[in-house]
Amino acid sequence: MSDGxxxxxxxxxxxxxxxxxxxxxxxxxxxxVDAQVIGKQVLRSGTSVGANYREAWRARSRAEFVSKLGDCxxxxxxxxxxxxxxxxxxxxxxxxxxxxHDECNQLIAIFTTIAKKTKEKxx
Numbered sequence: 001m002s003d004g005x006x007x008x009x010x011x012x013x014x015x016x017x018x019x020x021x022x023x024x025x026x027x028x029x030x031x032x033v034d035a036q037v038i039g040k041q042v043l044r045s046g047t048s049v050g051a052n053y054r055e056a057w058r059a060r061s062r063a064e065f066v067s068k069l070g071d072c073x074x075x076x077x078x079x080x081x082x083x084x085x086x087x088x089x090x091x092x093x094x095x096x097x098x099x100x101h102d103e104c105n106q107l108i109a110i111f112t113t114i115a116k117k118t119k120e121k122x123x
Contacts, residue, residue, distance in 0.1 A: 011110065015050030015072075018107065021100055022046030022079070025092070035091045042082035045075045049107065062118055069115040076108045 026043040029035040049072050056068035083101045087094030 011053060012050065015053050015107065018100075018103055019047040019050050021103070025097075025100065029086075030091065032091075034089065035086075038082055038085050038089070038091065042079055042086065045078040045082060046104075048075045049079070062121065066115050066118050069111050069118070072111050073108060073115070076104055076111065080104045080108070 022042060026039045029039040052068055052071040052075060056065050056072065059065035059068055080101065083097050083104065086092045087097045087101075
């Protein structure tokens with residue numbers, strides 16, 4: 001399948017780097033119950049993006065590829081939500097989350113573009 005531009009390797013590396021950043025965020029969270037509950041949610045959703053993207057590359061059809069990209073988008077949107085909660089609750093200073101949240105939003109834009117271009121090629 002085609003990723004619409006920047007290269008699969010670039011996006012594979014970028015989603016892995018994103019996951020590693022989420023892991024580091026989780027390990028730095030306070031050991032309070034609220035922080036750990038939200039932290040586990042962001043850990044799960046943020047690390048699954050790259051795994052879903054790798055699955056997309058093993059898709060047997062364009063429809064399956066687009067479906068897996070949809071899974072990536074779902075997980076990224078969920079990750080954005082948990083990052084917002086971490087910041088707005090005061091568990092993590094919001095400004096410390098800005099770069100990670102920005103990367104999440106950039107990945108959402110990239111995956112949305114790839115999905116749209118792939119759908120256009122199908123029609």
